[in-house]
Amino acid sequence: MHLRLAADREELPKLLSDVQRHAAALLAGLDERDVVPSVPIPPPTPLPGRGVGLKAALDEFTERWEPTLSASAGPRYLGFVTGGVTPAALAGDWLTSTWDQNAFSSLDGAGQHLERETIAWLRGLFGLSDRHHGTFVSGATMSTTVGLATAREWLGERRGVSPAEDGVGGLGPVRVLSGAAHSSVSKALSILGVGRAALVPVDTLPGREAVDIAALERALREHEADGPCVVVANAGTVNTADFDDLRAIRALRERHDFWLHVDAAFGAFAALSADSSHLVDGLDAADSVCVDLHKWLNVPYDSAVQFTRRRDLQTAVFQNAAAYLGPLGETPDTAHLTPENSHRLRAVAAWFTLRAYGRDGHREIVERCVACARALGDTIDGTPGLRLLAPVHLNVVCFTLAENPTAERLAALTGRLADVVFLTPTVLDGVPALRAAFSNWRTSDVDTRRIITALQEALHEL
Numbered sequence: 001m002h003l004r005l006a007a008d009r010e011e012l013p014k015l016l017s018d019v020q021r022h023a024a025a026l027l028a029g030l031d032e033r034d035v036v037p038s039v040p041i042p043p044p045t046p047l048p049g050r051g052v053g054l055k056a057a058l059d060e061f062t063e064r065w066e067p068t069l070s071a072s073a074g075p076r077y078l079g080f081v082t083g084g085v086t087p088a089a090l091a092g093d094w095l096t097s098t099w100d101q102n103a104f105s106s107l108d109g110a111g112q113h114l115e116r117e118t119i120a121w122l123r124g125l126f127g128l129s130d131r132h133h134g135t136f137v138s139g140a141t142m143s144t145t146v147g148l149a150t151a152r153e154w155l156g157e158r159r160g161v162s163p164a165e166d167g168v169g170g171l172g173p174v175r176v177l178s179g180a181a182h183s184s185v186s187k188a189l190s191i192l193g194v195g196r197a198a199l200v201p202v203d204t205l206p207g208r209e210a211v212d213i214a215a216l217e218r219a220l221r222e223h224e225a226d227g228p229c230v231v232v233a234n235a236g237t238v239n240t241a242d243f244d245d246l247r248a249i250r251a252l253r254e255r256h257d258f259w260l261h262v263d264a265a266f267g268a269f270a271a272l273s274a275d276s277s278h279l280v281d282g283l284d285a286a287d288s289v290c291v292d293l294h295k296w297l298n299v300p301y302d303s304a305v306q307f308t309r310r311r312d313l314q315t316a317v318f319q320n321a322a323a324y325l326g327p328l329g330e331t332p333d334t335a336h337l338t339p340e341n342s343h344r345l346r347a348v349a350a351w352f353t354l355r356a357y358g359r360d361g362h363r364e365i366v367e368r369c370v371a372c373a374r375a376l377g378d379t380i381d382g383t384p385g386l387r388l389l390a391p392v393h394l395n396v397v398c399f400t401l402a403e404n405p406t407a408e409r410l411a412a413l414t415g416r417l418a419d420v421v422f423l424t425p426t427v428l429d430g431v432p433a434l435r436a437a438f439s440n441w442r443t444s445d446v447d448t449r450r451i452i453t454a455l456q457e458a459l460h461e462l
């Protein structure tokens, strides 16, 4: 064995407790760290021929790279939709790497059973019945790709062909109708050989990102001659956290034949609170559902779940026929369910946080994030220099400058705020804007007040 490797193995308990102390110190400083650091990125260095051992590697990482990393795990990183890591999720993630299971086959150990238990807990959390089967994937984009791949096979079933067997050539026209679809839908359609042009945007309600149900029905009727469509409903849009009316979409199925995929990447968590659960009423009617866990469940990247009611079609697409993997059977191994083959036992972090804090603990996180978003939204609404662009439906605040809201002026504003809060730019209805998305378990009203103060100061200096 290499000398350094042998020495690290010898010293492993001590080295691990050094790393643990280092991590604890980082977490203790997270709230006060600049949210986006303004230090230069170190130039890349070539890989040295000689290894230095874990201790020296940790020292080098601490010195060269750590100062450049954002505090995205912290309470005032409100860009994109970004969760942190609960203590139990962190412990679960450490143990995932410690056990280093390949949870893709049932030939060894019970990793997949742990995953299935966790999926059942998640199903309960989101109000899905056991007719929805679920699998862990790396993110919502991958989850939507699996959902739409299954939808593609369903279209084939309706038309007497199998895209999984024979390719998409014989499938005929594919129409994917959606109001304010996330960009990952186009990406998935590109990956699936259906093409980005298959996405047909449907009008949203005036001043909203929620789909206009009458327009959706018109679009369904218009494309009926081409055969059934796919509808992607949005439960939580990234700009304004708006929700399509899922019950009304469910009702359309009485008159129209379509596959319903719901992008509930973060919106599914509305189900946890009595104040917001109405937003996802009807979610169970979906044929496939996408939910991110690395957002509002506050587990580390990369973790999401995909649910579908048609596992037979899912395995038609993703089965990985290999003599060494064994047959599909009643309960297919994960190797037959997603684009992945080898499969990190991602479920452990979710299992830990769900077991440690339960439904009540995770409800409290959701409700606190929503309260923070409302407080920020109310302040922005009452600040003359700012303009709230949409009501705060859930955990996202979308706003802009009241006067001359150019992308440049907004960038100047966020630049001044970078040490206190990270916001991401967007464009809503042609208007350059900013969004603040609350989904970190650490964020409190103290943080919201700090953000408000910083925002008002920055506005003053603009």
Ligand SMILES: *Cc1c(COP(=O)(O)O)cnc(C)c1O
Pocket (backbone or CB within 6 Å): 081, 138, 139, 140, 141, 142, 182, 184, 236, 237, 238, 263, 264, 265, 266, 292, 304
């Ligand atoms: C974040 C997000 C996605 C994409 O998620 P990834 O985990 O980054 O792949 C898709 N849809 C919605 C609504 C999202 O918020």
